[in-house]
Amino acid sequence: MVVYKLHYFNLTGLGEPIRFLFHYGGIDFEDVRYEMNEWVDLKKKFPLGQLPVLEIDDKEHVQSMAICRYLAKQVGLAGDSDLENMEIDAVVDTFNDIRLKISTVMWEQNQEVKKEKQKILHEQQIPFYFKKLDEYAEANNGHFACKKLTWADLYIASWSKYFSYAIKEVFNDYENYPNIKKVVDNVLAIENIKKWVETRPDTFC
Amino acid sequence: MVVYKLHYFNLTGLGEPIRFLFHYGGIDFEDVRYEMNEWVDLKKKFPLGQLPVLEIDDKEHVQSMAICRYLAKQVGLAGDSDLENMEIDAVVDTFNDIRLKISTVMWEQNQEVKKEKQKILHEQQIPFYFKKLDEYAEANNGHFACKKLTWADLYIASWSKYFSYAIKEVFNDYENYPNIKKVVDNVLAIENIKKWVETRPDTFC
Numbered sequence: 102m103v104v105y106k107l108h109y110f111n112l113t114g115l116g117e118p119i120r121f122l123f124h125y126g127g128i129d130f131e132d133v134r135y136e137m138n139e140w141v142d143l144k145k146k147f148p149l150g151q152l153p154v155l156e157i158d159d160k161e162h163v164q165s166m167a168i169c170r171y172l173a174k175q176v177g178l179a180g181d182s183d184l185e186n187m188e189i190d191a192v193v194d195t196f197n198d199i200r201l202k203i204s205t206v207m208w209e210q211n212q213e214v215k216k217e218k219q220k221i222l223h224e225q226q227i228p229f230y231f232k233k234l235d236e237y238a239e240a241n242n243g244h245f246a247c248k249k250l251t252w253a254d255l256y257i258a259s260w261s262k263y264f265s266y267a268i269k270e271v272f273n274d275y276e277n278y279p280n281i282k283k284v285v286d287n288v289l290a291i292e293n294i295k296k297w298v299e300t301r302p303d304t305f306c
Numbered sequence: 307m308v309v310y311k312l313h314y315f316n317l318t319g320l321g322e323p324i325r326f327l328f329h330y331g332g333i334d335f336e337d338v339r340y341e342m343n344e345w346v347d348l349k350k351k352f353p354l355g356q357l358p359v360l361e362i363d364d365k366e367h368v369q370s371m372a373i374c375r376y377l378a379k380q381v382g383l384a385g386d387s388d389l390e391n392m393e394i395d396a397v398v399d400t401f402n403d404i405r406l407k408i409s410t411v412m413w414e415q416n417q418e419v420k421k422e423k424q425k426i427l428h429e430q431q432i433p434f435y436f437k438k439l440d441e442y443a444e445a446n447n448g449h450f451a452c453k454k455l456t457w458a459d460l461y462i463a464s465w466s467k468y469f470s471y472a473i474k475e476v477f478n479d480y481e482n483y484p485n486i487k488k489v490v491d492n493v494l495a496i497e498n499i500k501k502w503v504e505t506r507p508d509t510f511c
Contacts, residue, residue, distance in 0.1 A: 149400060149438065167395035174388045183379045190372035195354060233354065 105130035106156040108147070110137065112304045115165040116153050117259040118252075121288075122169060124297040125255060126176030134302065166193070173252035180247055188246045189253045192237055196245075196257050199230035207267040223271045231278050238280035245284060257281075258288035266306035310335035311361040313352065315342060317509045320370040321358050322464040323457075326493075327374060329502040330460060331381030339507065371398070378457035385452055393451045394458045397442055401450075401462050404435035412472040428476045436483050443485035450489060462486075463493035471511035 105123065109116030111134035123130045135143055135152070144150045148163050155162045162168055170190075173179045180186040206222050209215040234257070237245050245253040264272045275282035288294060310328065314321030316339035328335045340348060340357070349355045353368050360367045367373055375395075378384045385391040411427050414420040439462070442450050450458040469477045480487035493499060 149403075150434075162392060162396065164396040164399040167392045167399055170395060171388050171392035183376050187367060187372045187376035190375060191367065191369040194369040194372055198354075229355075 104156075104158050106133060107131065107153060108133045108135070108156070109153040110135050110140075111302060112306050113259065113262045114306070117263070118169050118256045119153060119155065119165065119172065120297065120301070121255045121259040121294060122172040122176055122178070122252065124293045125178070125291065126172070127293060128176065166197075169193075169252060169256060178250065178252040178255065180251060185247045185251075189251050192234070192245045192253045193256050195230065195237075196234060196253075196260075199226060200260060202226050203264065203267050219270075223268070227268065227271060231275070231281065235278040235280045238278075238284045243280070243283050243287060250288075254284050254288050255294070258285040258294075261285055261289075262304075263306050309361075309363050311338060312336065312358060313338045313340070313361070314358040315340050315345075316507065317511050318464065318467045319511070322468070323374050323461045324358060324360065324370065324377065325502065325506070326460045326464040326499060327377040327381055327383070327457065329498045330383070330496065331377070332498060333381065371402075374398075374457060374461060381457075383455065383457040383460065385456060390452045390456075394456050397439070397450045397458045398461050400435065400442075401439060401458075401465075404431060405465060407431050408469065408472050424475075428473070432473065432476060436480070436486065440483040440485045443483075443489045448485075448488050448492060455493075459489050459493050460499070463490040463499075466490055466494075467509075468511050 105128065107116060107119055107123075107130055109119075109132075120130075120132065147154050148161055151163070153165050153168065155168045162171075170179070180189050202222055206215060206218045209218060234245065241248045244250060245257060261274065265274070275285060289298060310333065312321060312324055312328075312335055314324075314337075325335075325337065352359050353366055356368070358370050358373065360373045367376075375384070385394050407427055411420060411423045414423060439450065446453045449455055450462060466479065470479070480490060494503060
């Protein structure tokens with residue numbers, strides 16, 4: 102049996118899509134979590150000085166998207182053709198475009214710069230990208246790609262908790278984006294995912 | 307016959323890995339190039355207001371990484387297993403981590419901020435990531451992943467021209483990173499790639 106060990110911070114973030122995929126597939130894994138204040142000392146222990154890291158039978162693997170794409174294959178949530186995989190990758194990358202903008206503003210330390218960036222984020226970038234994603238969800242019959250459940254749905258749904266902290270001023274569980282909301286709600290209603298979300302560690306984001 | 311039409315700016319950047327993959331595979335494509343000053347008017351014509359966009363038989367596809375991964379499959383430069391593909395994806399994403407830092411500094415408008423960021427980039431980030439990539443290249447017998455030629459090699463090699471502008475102060479064709487240099491030189495010596503690089507439009511980056 103393959104032994105999986107996920108190293109990430111004690112929050113959702115880039116670790117949560119990986120946890121969602123494991124739980125969806127009913128695959129056992131060790132969910133190792135670090136507190137931020139431990140990180141300075143731990144950083145050097147990991148190949149790129151960054152997390153997540155997934156150990157598969159003691160071999161360390163880096164880069165969250167590479168890990169997600171691999172696990173999606175293992176749990177049957179990849180596409181059935183190269184074209185389908187391109188479609189999934191594209192919507193995930195588009196989601197990550199806005200997700201990165203959100204994270205950058207969230208971690209900005211200069212309060213003046215933060216306020217300025219927040220304005221552009223809330224007034225322009227979030228509406229633009231969320232509308233696009235809503236259109237994708239509408240065009241794909243309640244999914245983000247390929248008109249069926251893929252890892253794009255799980256990936257995007259896994260960020261909701263993070264968003265409810267990072268952009269709490271404007272995030273209302275996608276109420277204004279009914280097609281995104283439907284996909285996310287459907288993912289969160291999947292038995293294995295539901296159980297995980299109900300029992301996972303309660304973190305600030 | 308599939309008809310490919312690539313829309314990108316008249317520079318290397320995110321378009322060049324795609325062009326490299328087409329040329330490597332000997333696949334015909336239309337190489338549509340836009341000047342920066344045309345962009346304000348053109349932006350709205352494209353799905354996400356960004357480039358590259360690849361038309362495949364008139365259907366528009368977005369997101370450069372999704373496009374590269376798809377084309378890599380078509381030209382035989384993807385991995386032979388899910389594990390191999392994860393390894394390729396991981397090294398490409400690690401390269402993109404530093405590539406993005408380089409681009410952010412290159413396009414920074416505030417000269418004071420730029421200078422500060424440049425210092426961190428040149429003294430810490432570039433040495434850190436280039437050393438990691440050099441280690442990968444050494445461990446993989448002259449390739450970046452899987453001990454064989456994959457799209458990771460083409461991807462990384464395709465950015466050399468861009469780097470020779472973006473970080474001209476410190477970039478010397480990887481002279482200090484002999485293993486990276488070897489991979490890049492080998493890619494640029496592939497007949498179809500060599501011909502392309504010799505005849506491609508002469509752009510500033």
